Amino acid sequence: MPNVTYICPDGEREEVEVPVGTSIMKAAVSHGIESIVGDCGGSASCATCHVYVESHLEKLPPKTVNEDEMLSDAASEVLPNSRLGCQVVMRDDLASLVVRVAPGQW
Numbered sequence: 314m315p316n317v318t319y320i321c322p323d324g325e326r327e328e329v330e331v332p333v334g335t336s337i338m339k340a341a342v343s344h345g346i347e348s349i350v351g352d353c354g355g356s357a358s359c360a361t362c363h364v365y366v367e368s369h370l371e372k373l374p375p376k377t378v379n380e381d382e383m384l385s386d387a388a389s390e391v392l393p394n395s396r397l398g399c400q401v402v403m404r405d406d407l408a409s410l411v412v413r414v415a416p417g418q419w
């Protein structure tokens with residue numbers, strides 16, 4: 314099963330196995346990574362799953378207009394590698410993905 318490393322705002326690193334087809338937001342929440350909130354449940358309408366993608370960014374599908382708009386409301390600074398974690402769905406070729414969780418989600 315592919316894995317994702319989450320770098321939390323306090324610097325702690327959590328490596329989690331994420332089933333193919335599962336979003337990295339859902340995997341984080343189900344593993345108790347509290348710095349990802351996922352308030353809307355994954356419908357790209359809250360921006361509390363903001364992450365900075367540190368590897369494999371070029372492999373991800375481009376952001377939709379809706380994701381881009383939601384990120385513009387994110388609590389933390391939006392960078393070129395910002396994504397909504399609920400919109401990043403695990404695939405085999407994303408194994409060893411590394412994401413840094415945005416320092417604030419509210």
Ligand code: FES
Pocket residue numbers: 338350351352353354355356357358359360361362383397398399400
């Ligand atoms: Fe709400 Fe991602 S969980 S936008």
